[in-house]
């Protein structure tokens with residue numbers, strides 16, 4: 001269906017979100033949703049009292065919380081904050097799906113060592129994971145990150161059950177992640193979709209891929225970054241000062257697949273620039289102005305040389321034929 005292009009007058013969301021609506025002043029439905037929900041920084045006192053509850057309830061366990069560490073800025077800062085500022089005892093969990101960059105591994109090992117913590121690494125068999133990813137490509141599924149995101153959730157469930165941990169801290173934060181169009185992603189907890197996609201591709205069972213098919217344990221999720229004045233740029237400086245934490249090459253450099261998916265597949269095949277959602281969230285949280293966001297969007301999303309190298313790497317690793325992939329990219333998405 002043809003729709004005339006429109007961009008919100010308050011944020012930078014546009015008609016690349018098929019469900020977006022605009023009022024007579026050109027303000028989008030995401031802005032209205034944000035105001036209606038009254039999204040803002042939560043009380044710090046509430047966080048402290050929650051931390052006290054956690055410590056009391058977990059006093060007979062070796063760990064207070066579970067924390068999924070990707071090596072990116074949000075989860076790295078969260079870990080630092082939980083240990084150094086909140087005195088929590090996290091069990092650090094990491095999922096190795098074969099895509100972690102050297103930067104991510106460097107950051108994870110560094111932080112865990114410096115903070116003297118236990119690290120639980122869950123390794124998904126690469127061949128199994130590759131076939132699942134290929135299944136998502138061949139079924140033309142927009143959310144190619146679903147297999148990773150579902151696995152991370154499942155691993156948390158498995159590890160919490162194993163170590164009797166009732167709480168999970170998450171790096172989720174309204175300052176950069178409040179706005180995300182529903183049409184751009186699937187429900188990450190929906191294992192039946194993964195199962196169906198895998199089955200249609202010819203995969204009938206899962207050997208090492210972790211999945212949620214029943215409710216294992218009640219985990220309470222806490223997002224400390226929503227209770228503090230969290231700013232990614234400041235967080236990077238704090239981490240740099242604390243240890244040799246490094247960010248290599250921008251957002252999502254912790255996984256080459258995530259980078260290639262968000263910066264090439266989504267914009268080229270689906271006309272979706274995820275930076276819009278991220279920047280709009282930052283505008284709403286008053287971390288950036290709309291003009292600054294528009295300037296960032298003017299910049300190319302991928303460095304040309306990097307794109308050539310990353311494309312080669314991803315296709316080879318996933319055993320995708322280049323000719324097939326180029327057709328796949330051109331093929332119009334039919335939602």
Ligand SMILES: [Zn+2]
Pocket residue numbers: 008009010011012013027028029030031032
């Ligand atoms: Zn808006």
